[in-house]
Amino acid sequence: MELKAEKITREFIRPGGKTNRFFAVKETDLTLASGKLTVLMGRSGSGKTTLLNMLSGLLMPSTGKITADGRDLYAMPDKELSKFRNVHMGVIPQGQTAIHSLNVTENILLPFGLYGDKPDEARAKELMERLDIAELASARPAELSGGELRRVAIARALVRRPEVIFADEPTGDLDDENTAAVFTFLKECAREGAAVLVVTHENEAVNYADEVLRMNAGTLEQG
Amino acid sequence: MKSLAMKNLRGRPVRSAVLIVLAALLTFTALGGTLTVASLGKGLDSLEARLGADVMVVPKEATMKKKFEDIVLQGATGYFYMDSKRAQAVMEREGVGEVSPQFFLASTGSSCCSIPVQIIGIDPATDFTVSPWIKRTYGGELGLYDIVAGSDLNAFVGDKLSFYGVECRVAAKLEKTGTSYDTTVFTNEDTIKALISSSLEKGMNDFEDVDPENCVSCLMINAADGTSPEELVNDINIHVKKVKAYKSGDMISGIAGSLSGVSRMIKLLIAAVWVLGLVILLLAFTMSVNERKKEFAVLRVMGASRGKLAGLVLKEALLTCLTGSLGGAAVGLLVLIPFNGVIEQTLGLPFLLPNFGSIAGICTAAVVLSVLTGAAAAAVSAWRVSRIDTGLILRGEN
Incomplete structure (x- = not known):
């Protein structure tokens, strides 16, 4: 799948202050192609997550459009766009994002449950083993460390074998060994045909990237 | 989901x-x-249906301390009598339609109940207030010493209950009414008269000089066509001495x-x-x-x-x-x-x-x-x- 952003911007209104309108993302063009791992770096507050949210169909751009294989994402009705994201996109958000009433396996299989699809338990098991959380299959989120929760979120995003993967600081809570394992894994996903965008501060990510981009105060630059 | x-x-x-x-x-x-x-x-x-008559007439002494109202409305026990002549005087008033006497007696204790029981005798030939209730559960004629027990009484069909030394048979039980009927025993005129006589013989009746054959406790009356219950009540209260007529609606208005x-x-x-x-x-x-x-x-x-x-x-x-x-x-x-x-x-x-x-x-x-x-x-x-x-x-x- 090719995900293409054309002249997208995102403006926010900040409460109070003299200049209360600002652009988190200035006019940007970007293409995420199948089989390619793109790393997006930049300082905090530079607009990386905002760009990722727009690309994943979660935040409507103020201007411009985003297409997936030619289909305008934001022209789709919410129901259609949501289902599209469920089937074709895997998003690893920042922070701890487990559903607390579900155990690890249920959290990972949840994307299937949203639309009553048959859960791919073998894929979930494979991901848990790859991410070294197989022993935690029945554990509750409250019993897990920050790093383990990150790996649960990664497994959940990848369980449907999405064509586009968005990872926002996927290694934030991980040690060096697990960080390397996750980047290797994301690289493998790209090799298998997914378009992968990783937003990170980790310099190590550059070693796995097919393309490195930088955000600087809302402006996208080649790394 | x-x-x-x-x-x-x-x-x-x-x-x-x-x-x-x-x-x-x-x-x-x-x-x-x-x-x-x-x-x-x-x-x-x-309760309105239980009263079943437009007008009720009782001896004046029954109005003391709301005795009659307490029996009818609150399920209290009690009894009072008036001479048949006074009852006859009421029945002869213009505007009286259907009329039937009732006879009251209160037991001072019975194997059937932990509380004193109100006993009401009716004249099956003229009664139009209690019989419709009895017919709901008992289709036969009430014979001598047959009684019908209210639904809350601890007595069952076929049981023998003794009142003032007279053994009575429970012929039927009334279905629940939510009124004083539920703690009352009903019987026919002959049985109640026998019970009153027995209570008098045993010295257990406050009305020592009453003649069971020539007394009634109250008269249940429906006004004749063309006469309103109010007119009938006023007429009886003005023209018949030592009795008190009540309009049913007034009794339950409180x-x-x-x-x-x-x-x-x-x-x-x-x-x-x-x-x-x-x-x-x-x-x-x-x-x-x-x-x-x-x-x-x-x-x-x-x-x-x-x-x-x-x-x-x-x-x-x-x-x-x-x-x-x-x-x-x-x-x-x-x-x-x-x-x-x-x-x-x-x-x-x-x-x-x-x-x-x-x-x-x-x-x-x-x-x-x-x-x-x-x-x-x-x-x-x-x-x-x-x-x-x-x-x-x-x-x-x-």
Whole structure:
């Protein structure tokens, strides 16, 4: 799948202050192609997550459009766009994002449950083993460390074998060994045909990237 | 999503329990209150039917300390007599239509009852007030020493009960009326006269010089066509000495007034509980959604549509409210049906539970209303969840 952003911007209104309108993302063009791992770096507050949210169909751009294989994402009705994201996109958000009433396996299989699809338990098991959380299959989120929760979120995003993967600081809570394992894994996903965008501060990510981009105060630059 | 709603509820047991208890309280209040008001209304209807006559005439001494009213309305025991000549004078008044005498006696103790029992004798040939009730459960003729027991009396068909040394056979039991009939024993004119004679012989009757063959306790009268009950009451009270005529409607007006007051209080209580319940449910659902905002954002990231998020909130609300409502209805029925006698005694008003169909209807309506109230309270939160800006929430968490 090719995900293409054309002249997208995102403006926010900040409460109070003299200049209360600002652009988190200035006019940007970007293409995420199948089989390619793109790393997006930049300082905090530079607009990386905002760009990722727009690309994943979660935040409507103020201007411009985003297409997936030619289909305008934001022209789709919410129901259609949501289902599209469920089937074709895997998003690893920042922070701890487990559903607390579900155990690890249920959290990972949840994307299937949203639309009553048959859960791919073998894929979930494979991901848990790859991410070294197989022993935690029945554990509750409250019993897990920050790093383990990150790996649960990664497994959940990848369980449907999405064509586009968005990872926002996927290694934030991980040690060096697990960080390397996750980047290797994301690289493998790209090799298998997914378009992968990783937003990170980790310099190590550059070693796995097919393309490195930088955000600087809302402006996208080649790394 | 349905199983997610269930798991979310199980995952927050305290919050779910509070919501379930609240829904149960709403249903219990609606069911209990409505059923009580309906039972009071039916009790009053039953009382009106139990009086069964336009006008009642008793000897003047029966009006002392509301003796007659207490027997008829409150289920107290007592007896009084007037000479047949006075009864005859009443019967001869113009405007008297149907008329039938009744004979009262109160037992001072019987194996059938832990409380003194009111015994009422009727003349089956002329009676039009009690016979229709008896015919509901007993189609035969009442023979000598046959009695019909009120529904609350501890006596069964075929039992032998002794009154003043006279053994009587329970021929039938009345169905529940919610009135003083439920603690009364009925018999025919011959039997009551035999009982009165026996009580006199044993020196256990306050009216020592009464002649059982020439006395009655009261006359039940229907006004003739063209005469209003008011006119008849006035006529009898003016022209027949030593008797007092009552209009049935006036006798129960006090009870109707009390009943109306109790009903109004119950309705106010229901309204107060429901307003409070609705506010608490609204706050509970709002707080729950605020607390779980990030969780909803994560579901959105996974591909849940806005409609699915709203549906999840509504499903959780419906599941809790349905569980609570069914529990509240069960508790309400378990309290009201077996303990309706206690409620009747506590309120001191005629109280007759509606039939099974009506109870089922009220019960269903209370459950549906509670569930809809829960859904309405959750709808606000569901709408808010469906409007969340996932990007902004996730961005805010960074």
